Amino acid sequence: MKLLEGKTAIIFGVANKRSIAWAIAQTLHNAGARLALTYQGERIEENVRELAGTLKDPIILPCDVTKDYEIEQVFQDLSHSFEKLDILVHCVAFARKEELERDFHHTTREGFRIALDVSAYSLPAITKRALPLMEKKGGSVFALTYLGGYLVVPHYNVMGVAKAALETSIRYLAYELGESKIRVNGISAGPVNTLAARGITGFTKMLDVYRERSPLKRNISAAEVADTGLFLASDLSKGITGEIIYVDAGYHITGT
Numbered sequence: 001m002k003l004l005e006g007k008t009a010i011i012f013g014v015a016n017k018r019s020i021a022w023a024i025a026q027t028l029h030n031a032g033a034r035l036a037l038t039y040q041g042e043r044i045e046e047n048v049r050e051l052a053g054t055l056k057d058p059i060i061l062p063c064d065v066t067k068d069y070e071i072e073q074v075f076q077d078l079s080h081s082f083e084k085l086d087i088l089v090h091c092v093a094f095a096r097k098e099e100l101e102r103d104f105h106h107t108t109r110e111g112f113r114i115a116l117d118v119s120a121y122s123l124p125a126i127t128k129r130a131l132p133l134m135e136k137k138g139g140s141v142f143a144l145t146y147l148g149g150y151l152v153v154p155h156y157n158v159m160g161v162a163k164a165a166l167e168t169s170i171r172y173l174a175y176e177l178g179e180s181k182i183r184v185n186g187i188s189a190g191p192v193n194t195l196a197a198r199g200i201t202g203f204t205k206m207l208d209v210y211r212e213r214s215p216l217k218r219n220i221s222a223a224e225v226a227d228t229g230l231f232l233a234s235d236l237s238k239g240i241t242g243e244i245i246y247v248d249a250g251y252h253i254t255g256t
C-alpha cells in the first residue's frame, strides 16, 4: 500500500513546472494522495490546468490568499469533493520587486504589509478555513520557508521578516491545533531556481555560494524538498510538530 493511499491534500502555490509546490504535488500524488491545487489569477490557470492533466482526478480552484472570500470559497468547494482533508501545503510568497532591490531600511509601509499578508498571514488564514475538514481525523499542515527568516541574507529583506512571521505562526498553530491531532511544520529549503527565487537580486550567486560552502557541496532540488514534504505529510512524522526542517545540503549549520 502506498504511503498516502486514501489521503487528500490541498496545495497552494503552483505557478509552473519549476514551482516547489508542483514537485510536492507530484510526490504526494505518486504516494497515492488525491490532490486539490489552487492558482492565483487567470494568467496562471492554463499552466496549472495543463500540469494537473497529468494527475488522477485533480481539483483545481482559484485562490488569491489576500482575499478572505476566495479562501472561503476554496474550502466550500472542496467540501463537496473531499469528506475530510488530511494534508495542507502552503507554498505561497510574494514581495514587491523594489523591496528586494533597495536596502531593507527603505522598505515602505505598503511593501511590508503586502509581503507579510501574502507570505505569512496567509498560513493562519487558510488553516482556519481548513479546520472543519481537517479536525475530523487530524492531519498535517506544512509551509515553505527560508533561512533568511532566521539569519540575515543580503537582498532577502522584507521576505526575511515575512518568513520569521511565518515560522512563528507555524509554532503558534502547532501549539493550538495539537489537541485536534493537526501537526504544523515548516521546510526551510535551500535556493531552487523558480519564478519567485529569480526575483531575488544575486540569486545565481546564492546558488554558487551554497554549492561551495554547504557540507554536501551541492545545491538541492525541488524533488528533495518534496521528499521531505512527503515525510511531513505522512504518519512517518506523526511525532513531529512545530518544527522547521532544513533541506539545504546542510548550509545552515556553517559559520564563516
Ligand code: NAP
Pocket: 012, 013, 014, 015, 016, 018, 019, 020, 021, 039, 040, 041, 044, 063, 064, 065, 066, 090, 091, 092, 093, 094, 118, 144, 145, 146, 188, 189, 190, 191, 192, 193, 194, 195, 196, 197
Ligand atoms: P513560485 O513557483 O514562484 O511559487 C510562489 C507561488 O506563490 C506562486 O504560485 C505565486 O503565484 C504564489 N502567490 C503569490 N502571491 C499570491 C497570492 N496573493 N495568492 C495566492 N498565491 C500567490 O516559487 P517557489 O520558489 O516554488 O516558492 C514556493 C515557496 O517556497 C515560497 O514560500 C518560497 O518563499 C519558498 N522557498 C523558495 C525557495 C527557492 O529558492 N525557490 C527557497 C526557500 C523557500 P503567482 O505566480 O500567480 O504570483
